[in-house]
Amino acid sequence: MTAPIEIIRRTGIVPVIAIERAQDAVPLADALLEGGLPVAEITFRTAAAADVIAAMHEKRPELCVGAGTILDQASLAAAIKAGAAYGLAPGFDAAIVAAAKAAGFPFAPGIMTPSDLTAAAAAGCRLVKFFPAGPAGGPGFLQAISAPFAHLGISVIPTGGVTEENLADWLKLKAVVAAGGTWVARTEDITAGNFAEITRRARSAVAAVAR
Ligand code: 3PG
Numbered sequence: 001m002t003a004p005i006e007i008i009r010r011t012g013i014v015p016v017i018a019i020e021r022a023q024d025a026v027p028l029a030d031a032l033l034e035g036g037l038p039v040a041e042i043t044f045r046t047a048a049a050a051d052v053i054a055a056m057h058e059k060r061p062e063l064c065v066g067a068g069t070i071l072d073q074a075s076l077a078a079a080i081k082a083g084a085a086y087g088l089a090p091g092f093d094a095a096i097v098a099a100a101k102a103a104g105f106p107f108a109p110g111i112m113t114p115s116d117l118t119a120a121a122a123a124g125c126r127l128v129k130f131f132p133a134g135p136a137g138g139p140g141f142l143q144a145i146s147a148p149f150a151h152l153g154i155s156v157i158p159t160g161g162v163t164e165e166n167l168a169d170w171l172k173l174k175a176v177v178a179a180g181g182t183w184v185a186r187t188e189d190i191t192a193g194n195f196a197e198i199t200r201r202a203r204s205a206v207a208a209v210a211r
Pocket of ligand 1: 068159160181182
């Protein structure tokens with residue numbers, strides 16, 4: 001089985017998703033797959049998150065489904081139980097990182113400063129989420145703060161303010177394996193059943209990475 005990080009690296013884009021209803025899980029998975037994106041981050045910002053991950057994991061195993069917004073141990077446990085392939089969080093919590101490690105669950109905590117990166121590196125993390133990427137300072141800022149950690153081989157997924165227009169600027173950075181954002185699969189499109197628009201946005205993002 002290919003490791004989640006390899007699938008993420010190959011894809012270059014992680015759609016960050018807040019989905020309200022479990023019944024939309026499979027149509028959403030199909031829309032992403034049809035658009036060429038075999039990756040999703042289902043965030044624990046909605047009550048449906050665990051059910052959505054479980055449905056995608058069971059019915060569309062070809063989609064590499066991650067769990068986002070893991071803010072506490074309960075969400076971590078629910079994500080693992082639902083069959084998520086990996087987890088992410090907007091911030092760094094040593095206890096959550098340790099619990100994920102103990103469970104053998106690939107987990108990327110959020111970082112925004114050199115101190116965050118120091119804590120993540122010390123905890124053994126080799127994949128982190130840079131959040132909120134745009135407001136924090138953009139690609140130049142990430143390049144500067146990640147330079148002292150480059151020899152450790154830490155990979156970064158920037159999210160927050162990433163768009164199709166600035167995607168290439170992020171992917172240029174050596175440390176960046178993929179960039180993520182909500183623009184591909186917007187909650188309003190999912191709720192309205194506008195899956196064709198999600199496929200269109202996914203295709204367009206894939207084409208932007210290939211440019
Ligand atoms: C995340 O959790 O990664 C962000 O909320 C995504 O931010 P965006 O809406 O700016 O893409």
